[in-house]
Amino acid sequence: MELWYTEKQTPNLGITCKTSKTLHVEQTDYQHLAIIDTVQFGRMLVLDGMVQTTIEDEFVYHEMITHVALNTHPNPRNVLVIGGGDGGAIREIVKHRDVEQATLVEIDRRVVELSREYLPEISCALDNPRVTVRFEDGIRHVRENAGIYDIIIVDSTEPVGPAVELFSSGFYASIYNALKEDGIFVAQTESPFFNSDLIRSCFSKISREFPITKLYLANVPTYPSGLWSFTIGSKKYNPENIDIDRELTYDTRYYSPKIHRGAFILPKFVDDLIRE
């Protein structure tokens, strides 16, 4: 008997993966959570029926949501991740020796606990001495901490359920205040093919708070359309100004200084989206 897991990425489109094992399924206090083994992408974390991360392609998303901001900032010491309970963003952040403190604020303790148990390749840095994990509301956290972070990364689920407020103007204003005077903010902002209204709206809201706002792209096969956007808000440093010949002191599989710059070069329809 073959078992296939199908995510309806939109009401009219799905991705379907042959599975070899279902490891864990539960309804947490915040969302439905499943961990399954797929043949194509290896182990997969699914929240509310949406693929969050897989062993085979997680490197793209986790490298691209972190290293662009971290290499834009000349000296990122104090970094906050909101969401990202699988630990993938944290794993990339601690590769930067400049970082003295990386804080993960995840509302759902079970995501962290189960990622530690079932996804060690992704969660492996959560025990790093420079890392603090807090199980609390990210929105409250940024509201109550002013001017302390060099970088804030919002590694959220889609804007449904508990994540809706993570795409609001009020939240972006709190993020701005929680950053130091040269701080940088980055958030995942969905697919240009299927979420153009969301991208336009996020870009416009973030532009109202930050003097420098840019959109960049990466290719994540398990996300709808395979093309994913990130929006960056920066108080001082332009993320497009990177020395493409700089040497990295750590290994990556997708990120490089060259693709850092290349990721900001947008297909015409995406460029048009944020220029309107």
Next chain:
Amino acid sequence: MELWYTEKQTPNLGITCKTSKTLHVEQTDYQHLAIIDTVQFGRMLVLDGMVQTTIEDEFVYHEMITHVALNTHPNPRNVLVIGGGDGGAIREIVKHRDVEQATLVEIDRRVVELSREYLPEISCALDNPRVTVRFEDGIRHVRENAGIYDIIIVDSTEPVGPAVELFSSGFYASIYNALKEDGIFVAQTESPFFNSDLIRSCFSKISREFPITKLYLANVPTYPSGLWSFTIGSKKYNPENIDIDRELTYDTRYYSPKIHRGAFILPKFVDDLIRE
């Protein structure tokens, strides 16, 4: 009742689309052909169970397989497309006023006939007076025509069935000979995520024929992984040397001189693939 069309993109991964109508299904002399209406992507052409093109996302593939080579060449007058019976590449080519003659060589007459009937948005330029359509074997065509083309575009299906030889060294040598002394060749070369061996092999074979060989990428949601590669072989002009500020005299939705240059900036794992 809901009907969903599922393509197994690999033995362990599928894309599934809600359909509203099946317009045509037949076994031609060369392949199985279906034309269906999907809710997400509009009308879709399927050959041997693989999505070839859809109304909603065809612009990416057709613009990117044509305009990169056409804008690299300073004066492309005589252009050949092998395969591409839907007419999408031809539609983009005739946007270039320099082009005096565009020849489509498609082995399967039924692809052209049914695209004319069911996909007028894509096939619309096949009746242009500068276009010639020939129903013959592309391999024989390039073997029998030496030194006449400025640009040759291989818009093939995957390397199975009739398309296998379109990925062979002998074919690339014939292409080289069919081009003028400053000619340019481009072929679709599948997904870096799922077809790394094929990309490496094509790149190596094409490098043996052409002094300048480059890989570039575009995002096609209905193709496996969403990330698609093209390999360009050029006798004289470097496709990366484009003036990013040049004005286009025609409309595009994905292509621009900026994305022309950006498409050659590869994620590290793709760059590594062709450097090995």
